[in-house]
Amino acid sequence: xxxxxxxxxxxLAIFAIVGNISNSKQFGRKIxxxxxxxxxFLLVGGLALIFF
Numbered sequence: 491x492x493x494x495x496x497x498x499x500x501x502l503a504i505f506a507i508v509g510n511i512s513n514s515k516q517f518g519r520k521i522x523x524x525x526x527x528x529x530x531f532l533l534v535g536g537l538a539l540i541f542f
Contacts, residue, residue, distance in 0.1 A: 496539030503533035 506529040 492539045496536040499532050499536030499539065503529045503536060507533070 507526065510526050510529065
């Protein structure tokens, strides 16, 4: 069950990071925002759920 949750978190975080980067390029904002750090944290958390 935690493996499925981890995979879901990883997929969600990847989509969020890609969307955030494309929005930043479109509007000319800085790419590394606080929200992006949160998505990277989600990605790492998803990986941890899969492997542990």
